[in-house]
Amino acid sequence: MTRELAARLGEDGIDVVRVVFPDLLGTDRGRDVLVQHLPAVTQRGLSFCRAVYNTTPGGKTAENGGVLDAGLPDVIVVPDLDTLLPIPWEPGVAWCIGDAVSPADERPVDESPRQVLRRALEIFETTGLTPVVGPELEYFLCEPDEDRPNGWRPYCDEPGNVYATGRRGDSDGHLLRTLRTLSSAGLQTTGGNHEYAGGQFEINLVHSPAMDAADRAFRFKTSVKELARREGRLATFMAKPFNDGGGSGFHLHLSCHEKDGRNAFQAAGTSHGLSDEARWAIGGILKHAPALAALLNPTVNSYKRFGPDSLAPWLIDWGLDNRSAMLRVPAERGETTRLELRLGDASANPYLGIAGLLAATYLGIRDRIEPPRPSAGYGYDPSKAPTLPATLPDALAYLEEDTAMVEVLGKDFVRSYVDFKWEEVARFQRYVTDWEFTEYAYHL
Numbered sequence: 333m334t335r336e337l338a339a340r341l342g343e344d345g346i347d348v349v350r351v352v353f354p355d356l357l358g359t360d361r362g363r364d365v366l367v368q369h370l371p372a373v374t375q376r377g378l379s380f381c382r383a384v385y386n387t388t389p390g391g392k393t394a395e396n397g398g399v400l401d402a403g404l405p406d407v408i409v410v411p412d413l414d415t416l417l418p419i420p421w422e423p424g425v426a427w428c429i430g431d432a433v434s435p436a437d438e439r440p441v442d443e444s445p446r447q448v449l450r451r452a453l454e455i456f457e458t459t460g461l462t463p464v465v466g467p468e469l470e471y472f473l474c475e476p477d478e479d480r481p482n483g484w485r486p487y488c489d490e491p492g493n494v495y496a497t498g499r500r501g502d503s504d505g506h507l508l509r510t511l512r513t514l515s516s517a518g519l520q521t522t523g524g525n526h527e528y529a530g531g532q533f534e535i536n537l538v539h540s541p542a543m544d545a546a547d548r549a550f551r552f553k554t555s556v557k558e559l560a561r562r563e564g565r566l567a568t569f570m571a572k573p574f575n576d577g578g579g580s581g582f583h584l585h586l587s588c589h590e591k592d593g594r595n596a597f598q599a600a601g602t603s604h605g606l607s608d609e610a611r612w613a614i615g616g617i618l619k620h621a622p623a624l625a626a627l628l629n630p631t632v633n634s635y636k637r638f639g640p641d642s643l644a645p646w647l648i649d650w651g652l653d654n655r656s657a658m659l660r661v662p663a664e665r666g667e668t669t670r671l672e673l674r675l676g677d678a679s680a681n682p683y684l685g686i687a688g689l690l691a692a693t694y695l696g697i698r699d700r701i702e703p704p705r706p707s708a709g710y711g712y713d714p715s716k717a718p719t720l721p722a723t724l725p726d727a728l729a730y731l732e733e734d735t736a737m738v739e740v741l742g743k744d745f746v747r748s749y750v751d752f753k754w755e756e757v758a759r760f761q762r763y764v765t766d767w768e769f770t771e772y773a774y775h776l
């Protein structure tokens with residue numbers, strides 16, 4: 333079977349298969365394999381150093397998780413050939429996503445983000461409903477700039493404007509080029525637009541079953557970064573890269589299908605046209621939002637995106653067609669009835685963020701959690717609702733304490749994730765920033 337596939341790939345001019353898998357941060361790791369080795373790789377998997385799950389964004393091995401004590405053992409990655417797609421910008425190469433298993437018993441490893449999502453999905457589906465997810469990702473495109481301390485400035489000197497089309501704020505047609513290339517790569521993008529900040533864009537992906545949506549969001553981020561790098565630019569999905577302007581969101585649209593394919597969130601004639609399940613889903617997402625933030629807002633930088641007047645949330649609230657709320661119920665009803673969670677920022681690992689959303693939604697439906705009344709009007713009034721966690725340490729503590737969420741996401745995964753993230757917090761807390769020097773050095 334795999335032999336035939338390898339032969340067919342060869343006939344199509346593919347001589348290399350890039351096997352990638354997401355690490356805890358959601359960035360891609362992998363290896364390029366010559367196509368004639370694909371049958372063996374499919375059977376035995378590829379071995380990687382398990383420290384891949386303890387690697388910081390800067391590429392260092394963090395000390396938590398016992399991976400050093402264990403002598404840096406292997407993790408095996410088995411390609412999922414259903415995800416095989418040619419890479420249009422890398423002729424002769426196709427890529428597929430793999431699943432990480434332990435060499436000892438071939439069971440999925442706790443830290444595998446695909447496994448965390450698979451587990452949340454299995455639990456979710458005990459409700460009899462199938463979740464459908466539509467991801468929207470924003471990012472900044474940057475140009476090299478030696479005069480800036482960090483070496484980069486937002487792409488295009490002309491100020492961008494939200495929904496500006498054509499070359500205004502996009503001097504060499506980045507958006508159109510990227511949209512077409514990603515579509516030809518099979519990532520099923522629907523469209524894209526300029527966002528509020530200069531050099532900031534949003535591209536939307538077709539909604540689909542949760543694992544497919546996460547796989548495409550993962551590939552989307554990898555591809556946008558790769559395409560930018562090939563032009564000597566930097567595309568970044570970090571939450572808030574610049575002090576001026578807003579941050580980048582990872583908005584998630586969620587609906588649920590009944591067995592017969594009907595949208596389970598719609599219910600004509602009820603208050604707001606929403607079913608019990610939709611209402612409980614809202615209740616669950618609001619209740620578990622502080623824990624969810626640890627997954628959907630996973631860096632110390634993430635919390636700088638929240639704030640009044642940013643179109644990013646600040647309060648734990650929901651609203652009807654209200655973009656200033658954390659959870660928006662778009663106006664459409666009937667088969668397109670859905671929720672839009674605006675909490676996440678673009679730095680989130682798509683698998684873990686979607687797993688968290690499914691866990692909170694499942695708990696809402698299971699525990700029949702009634703939400704408060706929707707927030708009306710401009711939602712940046714702190715007297716109206718509780719605020720989101722202010723820092724990553726706060727969110728990590730909420731996640732650890734939320735036993736129901738921990739149960740769905742998996743105790744061992746949450747332990748590894750929280751330990752890993754605490755290391756990041758500790759490194760940040762020890763680090764003296766330029767801001768501190770400028771603020772204090774001359775005056776104190």
Ligand SMILES: NC(=O)CC[C@H](N)C(=O)O
Nearest residue numbers: 578579580581642643644
């Ligand atoms: N157009 C928008 O909705 C902007 C969203 C905003 N950039 C965010 O961080 O979520």
